[in-house]
Amino acid sequence: MSMLELRNVTAGYGQFTALWGVDLRVDAGEAVAVVGPNGAGKTTLMRVISGLVPLRSGELVFEGRSLAGRKAHEIVTRGIAHVPEGRRIFPLLTVADNLKMGAFQPRARKAFTESLERVHALFPALAERQRQRAGSLSGGEQQMLAIGRALMSRPTLILLDEPSMGLAPVMVLRLFDLIRRVRKEGYTILVVEQNVRQVLKLVDRAYLLEVGRIRMEGRAAELAEQDFVRKAYVGM
Amino acid sequence: MIDPIFLLEAAVNGVLLGGVLALLALGLNLIFGVIDIVWIAYVDLVMVCMYLVYFLVMVYGWPLWLAGVLSIALGALLGLGVHLLIITPILGSAPVNQLLATGGLLFFLQSFATFLWTTDHRTVRLALPILEVGGMFVSFARLIAFAISLVAMLGLWIFLRRTYIGTAIRAVSQDREAMALMGADPQRVYFVTSAVGGAMAGLAGALLIIQYSVHPFFGAAFGPLTFMICVLGGLGNMVGAFIASFIMSEIISISGVVISTEMGYVIAFLVFIVMMFARPGGILARRG
Numbered sequence: 001m002s003m004l005e006l007r008n009v010t011a012g013y014g015q016f017t018a019l020w021g022v023d024l025r026v027d028a029g030e031a032v033a034v035v036g037p038n039g040a041g042k043t044t045l046m047r048v049i050s051g052l053v054p055l056r057s058g059e060l061v062f063e064g065r066s067l068a069g070r071k072a073h074e075i076v077t078r079g080i081a082h083v084p085e086g087r088r089i090f091p092l093l094t095v096a097d098n099l100k101m102g103a104f105q106p107r108a109r110k111a112f113t114e115s116l117e118r119v120h121a122l123f124p125a126l127a128e129r130q131r132q133r134a135g136s137l138s139g140g141e142q143q144m145l146a147i148g149r150a151l152m153s154r155p156t157l158i159l160l161d162e163p164s165m166g167l168a169p170v171m172v173l174r175l176f177d178l179i180r181r182v183r184k185e186g187y188t189i190l191v192v193e194q195n196v197r198q199v200l201k202l203v204d205r206a207y208l209l210e211v212g213r214i215r216m217e218g219r220a221a222e223l224a225e226q227d228f229v230r231k232a233y234v235g236m
Numbered sequence: 237m238i239d240p241i242f243l244l245e246a247a248v249n250g251v252l253l254g255g256v257l258a259l260l261a262l263g264l265n266l267i268f269g270v271i272d273i274v275w276i277a278y279v280d281l282v283m284v285c286m287y288l289v290y291f292l293v294m295v296y297g298w299p300l301w302l303a304g305v306l307s308i309a310l311g312a313l314l315g316l317g318v319h320l321l322i323i324t325p326i327l328g329s330a331p332v333n334q335l336l337a338t339g340g341l342l343f344f345l346q347s348f349a350t351f352l353w354t355t356d357h358r359t360v361r362l363a364l365p366i367l368e369v370g371g372m373f374v375s376f377a378r379l380i381a382f383a384i385s386l387v388a389m390l391g392l393w394i395f396l397r398r399t400y401i402g403t404a405i406r407a408v409s410q411d412r413e414a415m416a417l418m419g420a421d422p423q424r425v426y427f428v429t430s431a432v433g434g435a436m437a438g439l440a441g442a443l444l445i446i447q448y449s450v451h452p453f454f455g456a457a458f459g460p461l462t463f464m465i466c467v468l469g470g471l472g473n474m475v476g477a478f479i480a481s482f483i484m485s486e487i488i489s490i491s492g493v494v495i496s497t498e499m500g501y502v503i504a505f506l507v508f509i510v511m512m513f514a515r516p517g518g519i520l521a522r523r524g
Binding site: 050052071072073076089090091092093097100101102104105108109149153 | 403410421422
């Protein structure tokens with residue numbers, strides 16, 4: 001049974017419709033990517049799943065229960081952590097306080113110490129910079145903090161929206177390695193990326209989203225071989 | 237030439253006044269920083285709390301401290317009420333509507349107070365001594381008010397730094413949507429913020445009534461000053477507001493002695509206007 005399932009999902013902002021009847025599923029333990037050009041609706045898709053954008057029609061089911069009509073702060077308690085586009089860490093709080101906020105909801109708060117040890121083991125740089133203001137970290141470290149903060153909520157599914165955005169090429173490679181390690185810890189991952197070449201090496205399956213519709217889906221390796229995907233996004 | 241001892245006395249009084257002003261400014265600033273709305277009627281809530289303490293102490297004979305505790309509770313309740321009844325329905329609307337709505341509350345409270353309690357000035361008479369230290373006269377009531385203000389602000393600081401909900405309040409002021417993704421209901425954070433801001437207004441009311449008389453237009457005397465301090469310190473910047481409170485109170489107090497009380501306020505406003513040109517983002521803002 002799939003962990004997350006979207007059936008015929010339509011959503012948007014005001015008069016504008018960003019997603020038109022999207023079907024998508026993520027199985028437990030999988031890593032799945034959504035790729036596509038700018039403005040395809042990738043970020044909206046993530047925001048619909050985490051409850052920041054309401055569902056207009058269709059179904060959104062997580063671990064057998066509907067998420068339709070649930071607010072963002074309720075959905076995170078179900079085990080979905082959203083690492084938003086642009087990281088969105090709290091720049092004036094210390095690294096330690098950012099991680100503390102990740103564990104805000106009661107269930108996560110109880111397991112705080114254990115979660116913190118796990119996050120520090122994954123990202124030793126965060127342990128070293130605990131007392132530092134989050135805004136003073138480098139871009140790569142900020143992304144680690146954003147992911148670490150999401151892990152503090154004790155999720156089973158992690159949504160990563162453009163994790164490599166704005167990072168230096170060297171840092172992008174390191175970040176993808178880190179995401180691989182996060183995956184090995186047993187988290188299920190749904191990732192949206194512009195860096196198609198790298199992300200297709202990371203995930204099991206991928207969806208191609210264009211102008212709000214799923215154009216193609218398949219095994220990551222197969223998708224990477226598709227001619228027009230290669231031309232358009234991989235740049236080979 | 238003015239006797240230096242008067243200047244020193246004015247400086248000391250300025251510090252004492254600054255403490256209570258800072259309490260007001262921090263309360264207003266907390267709400268602005270988190271909810272992004274300026275409560276124009278903030279000091280008018282203080283005025284209502286001052287009346288409560290006045291009636292409890294002078295008419296019903298309650299001990300002052302107990303009346304003060306009740307004033308804090310009333311302030312918190314008023315804060316919640318303002319948020320629920322006035323702010324919540326207009327949260328998403330244009331900023332000008334938010335100003336109009338809280339500004340409307342100001343006129344409502346002024347008229348309401350005039351209607352109920354007339355325009356008489358009322359004072360809580362306390363048998364507190366005036367201390368004489370090295371030729372300076374310092375009111376004991378002001379000293380107590382200053383000390384309690386400092387303790388309250390320290391309490392607020394610890395609350396915002398050390399507790400989960402306090403840290404969440406700071407986080408929401410930086411990124412409200414990201415905090416929702418952490419599992420915090422923004423509405424709940426707003427409630428707590430409004431209640432804490434209101435409680436600070438209640439405490440300020442209890443501390444002001446032992447120094448000043450209350451009347452329906454009390455808010456008009458302290459309201460503009462409080463906004464000026466918040467803007468001077470940088471809206472939403474707590475440390476800035478704290479420092480700005482003492483700058484303003486010293487200007488008012490010292491020029492009040494050197495020239496006249498009225499001129500003290502004029503000079504304070506002049507300094508404010510000049511500072512707005514020099515540092516529009518507040519005294520602690522980085523130069524852009």
